[in-house]
Amino acid sequence: MTVKPIRVWLTPPGPNPWKVIFVLEELNIPYEIKSFAFAEVKKKPFIDINPNGRVPAIEDPNTNLTLWESGAIITYLVEQYDTAHKLGHTTLNEKHLVNQWLHFQTSGQGPYYGQMGWFNVLHEEKIPSAITRYKNEVLRVLTVLDGVLQGRDWLVGDKMTIADMSFVPWNDRLDDLLVQPLDETYDGLPHVRAWHERMAGRPAWMRTCAIRKGLMMEQGLLDATGMPEGYGSIQEYLADLKEGKVRG
Template identity: 60%
Template sequence: MVKPITVWMTPPGPNPWKVITILNELEIPYEIHSFKFDDVKKPPYIDINPNGRVPAIVDPNTDLTLWESGAIIQYLEDVYDKENKLTYTSLKEKHLLNQWLHFQMSGQGPYFGQASWFNILHHEKLPSAIERYEKEVHRILGVLNTALENRTWLVGDKCTFADLAFLPWNTHVGIILRMPEGEDPLDPYPNVQAWQGRMQSRKSWKDAMRMRDRLMGEQGLTPIGMPKGVNNMKEYEEFIESQAA
């Protein structure tokens, strides 16, 4: 009998939800250890992940503790996806899947994250930094839009872990780019827009988002991941200091 995997996370960020969605897809039992962002650099989490970033998993079935969302996804595929539900074993497809996962981790995640930082979380507006990372967001979306031309999925004829890895960050694009309410930032990228819609309609994602809403509510967090009334990281740090005092 498979024992539940423990997933350590702070609920606002996109990366933990890549892992939760994969766990849902593969129907792997798990339990979430949700904690506040201001504790990511403190024990006990820093003892699990010395890098102080989320997510991390502890798997009692293999006695393995693992961090970095991409590494966790590959691990879950290797150990638990025995039916190849989200993967392929053929040489070509296997390496194409890894290519797209690496692009998500080296391209989409970092550039979308920096755009989010300078557009939302940084207390000082730096136009040159905002312009650079917004352009990178659009560049990444352009790459994906081209790759998905006349295709339903990135690799092969089914949704795989490579597709799902892009899902959480793409869901945040409107917030990252501070789009006016009612405008879809994916309108200029119809292939990405349709692909995103296909993934968001999956039960695994809907279940993950219901769980995210609950965990965010428990911590009193707004959609940008800050406590209500806090608008950037400087204010958040001041908020933490006031709470400690």
């Protein structure tokens, strides 16, 4: 049976959509991207797809399923399309361990890294206590991963799964989030660094990055911040977003 392309709704700057593209590329599942501006994320037609107004979301014409939340999407893709179990496990314990780590990524890594980016990079007022809190949380997450990865290549079993892959897009932004060299961030954390680099060197991730770069360029976005050219601060950008007069 021919698989029809899955439509992926995304705005290019954020990390979460790229979990989905990474999995689609790794599994060679046909897809098409509906890329749109961040200014439209809380407007129709996207809020008809995801009433929460967050990317990514997918529409799968093969099953007539519309789905949002990146963790739910990549779990679905593996269950529905990974018939060879390339990125998952079939045994009871391993299936639930993959789910455990995926929940840790969506509830731990993503929110803490996001807050780190906001307070350390985007927020107009520098609040030392907030920056310290979220930097410590980023390092705590990395330390947890480094300890678990000592003596093993992957989080669950002997192969890369969606549990591992889900961490890549945010860890790929560590230098931007912490505004410090990666060598400094990874000092004393060799296992998590090697794990990330194993995945970042995969052809599927490199294709994912190339797609993201192209979509960012189409919208005239600065890679590190997701703002269009011509803005000096996120506050200027948000003010223009509110008034519907974004530059670029």
